Amino acid sequence: MTTASHLDLSIVVPLFNEEESLRPLHAAITAAVAPLDVTYEIVYVDDGSSDATPEIAMELARSDPHVCVVKFRRNYGQTPAMAAGIEQARGAVIVTMDGDLQNDPADIANLLRKIDEGYDIVVGWRHNRQDKLISRRIPSRIANALIAKVTGVPIRDNGCSLKAYRAAVIKRIPLYSEMHRFIPAMASIAGPRIAEIKVRHHPRKFGRSKYGLSRVYKVLLDLMVIKTVASFTARPMLWFGLLALPLVLIAAIAFGWTVFAVVRDGEVPLPIAGSGVIFLCSAFILFCGGALGELAYRLGDVREHEFSGLTQQIRARAITNPRGSA
Numbered sequence: 001m002t003t004a005s006h007l008d009l010s011i012v013v014p015l016f017n018e019e020e021s022l023r024p025l026h027a028a029i030t031a032a033v034a035p036l037d038v039t040y041e042i043v044y045v046d047d048g049s050s051d052a053t054p055e056i057a058m059e060l061a062r063s064d065p066h067v068c069v070v071k072f073r074r075n076y077g078q079t080p081a082m083a084a085g086i087e088q089a090r091g092a093v094i095v096t097m098d099g100d101l102q103n104d105p106a107d108i109a110n111l112l113r114k115i116d117e118g119y120d121i122v123v124g125w126r127h128n129r130q131d132k133l134i135s136r137r138i139p140s141r142i143a144n145a146l147i148a149k150v151t152g153v154p155i156r157d158n159g160c161s162l163k164a165y166r167a168a169v170i171k172r173i174p175l176y177s178e179m180h181r182f183i184p185a186m187a188s189i190a191g192p193r194i195a196e197i198k199v200r201h202h203p204r205k206f207g208r209s210k211y212g213l214s215r216v217y218k219v220l221l222d223l224m225v226i227k228t229v230a231s232f233t234a235r236p237m238l239w240f241g242l243l244a245l246p247l248v249l250i251a252a253i254a255f256g257w258t259v260f261a262v263v264r265d266g267e268v269p270l271p272i273a274g275s276g277v278i279f280l281c282s283a284f285i286l287f288c289g290g291a292l293g294e295l296a297y298r299l300g301d302v303r304e305h306e307f308s309g310l311t312q313q314i315r316a317r318a319i320t321n322p323r324g325s326a
Contacts, residue, residue, distance in 0.1 A: 008038040010091030010167075011108070014045045014081035015099040019052040020206035025101055026060050026067075032105035036112070043068045044099075045085040048075035078161075083175035095164045096180075103162040104200040111164035111197065120169045120192035121184055123155055124162035124199035150223055151185035155196055158182065162199050166192075177222050236293025244286035251279035 011029060015022065026042070033040050044067065046054040054071055061067040070084050082096055093115055097103040107124065114122040129140075140159055148154050158181045165183070173186050184194050254276030261269045 007041055007091045009033070009036075009040040009093050009095065009112070010043055010089035011040065011095045011097065012043045012045065012082060012085035012089055013097055013099045014047055014078050014085065015049060015053050015057065016047040016075060016078075016081075017049045017051045017053060018099045018206070019049075019056055021099060021101045022053060022056045022060070025099055025105075026064070028101070029105040029108075030064070030066075032108050036109060038112075041066050041068055041090060043070065043085040043088055045070040045081040046072060047077070047081040048072045077178075079175050079178055079180040082161075082180045086170055086175070089167065092167055093164055094167050094170055096161055098161045101205055102202050103160075104202060107162060107199040108164075110199070111162070114195050114197055115164050115166065117195075118193060119195040120166045121187055121194045122164040123157065123184055123194065123196045124160040125157040125196050126160050126201035127198045129201050147182070147185065147223060151182075151188070153185045153188045153194065155184050155194070157196070158184070160199065177225075179222055182222060236296075237287075237290035240286045240290030240293065244283040244290075247279045247283035247286070251276045251283065254279065 011033070013025070013029075018025070022044075029042055042064075044057045044060070046057055046069065054069075057067075057069045057071075061069045068088060070081075070088055072081065072084070086094055086096075093112065095108055095111060097105070097108075103124070111122045111124070140157075144156055144158055147158050148156075161180070163183070169187055169192050170183065173183055175183070179186070188194065254272050258269055258273045258276065261267065261272070
């Protein structure tokens with residue numbers, strides 16, 4: 001049975017200077033979700049807007065009991081805003097979307113149906129994207145191809161904010177920097193079922209886009225972090241050992257040269273011997289790092305089994321109430 005502290009669905013919407021979009025967006029979300037016969041909330045996260053967005057959000061909260069508002073004192077960015085909304089969300093399923101009316105709330109029902117089929121994450125694919133070709137769509141295609149190649153997760157539209165997650169999955173993923181677009185890749189380490197479906201995408205009606213080529217650098221750095229985490233997580237000792245091996249070889253050469261010099265000249269070449277000690281100590285530190293990584297992985301593996309069990313328990317139905325066919 002659904003209680004006040006646990007709902008069927010939470011819709012998380014980060015907002016930044018969306019005063020013109022917010023009211024029609026709220027009306028569209030309500031119209032899309034109300035017929036689904038689910039208990040739900042809409043979590044609006046104001047990311048330090050300088051216009052009337054926070055006032056409008058609070059007005060909606062006073063008039064609609066489904067609305068929850070989170071306010072930042074300054075602009076932190078989309079990922080922290082999304083993370084704050086996810087933290088506050090009480091739904092068994094959490095849907096994220098943009099606040100600029102380009103995502104269509106009518107697609108929420110399709111995302112939820114896919115969750116009901118047993119998937120843990122459902123990603124929206126803007127197959128008919130309504131953005132500028134040169135500045136947005138071409139860089140996005142290149143980035144998505146690169147992300148799929150590096151992470152091994154074949155998602156065609158990582159940048160689409162319209163996604164649905166089981167709360168048990170998304171609440172375990174740390175979000176920072178521009179990591180919201182990498183959630184499927186980060187979650188894939190734990191082995192959830194991921195699906196991608198076509199969603200509608202509308203031209204922006206109000207304001208201007210907050211995205212630009214300046215984000216490419218951050219995305220590339222975050223991609224490197226994801227690859228490192230994914231590679232090191234399961235085999236930390238192997239990777240740390242590979243890093244330490246060249247240092248051990250250099251130390252061995254230095255010590256061999258030291259022995260040769262002592263036999264030949266009767267003197268210890270202190271710079272070479274000292275270098276050997278430094279390289280050997282560095283290799284030892286890396287080996288210790290690998291050992292600690294193995295320990296952390298084994299401890300985390302216990303939690304992973306708990307997570308897998310929880311996923312199996314909730315997979316039968318994401319939301320217990322029946323939905324309409326729309």
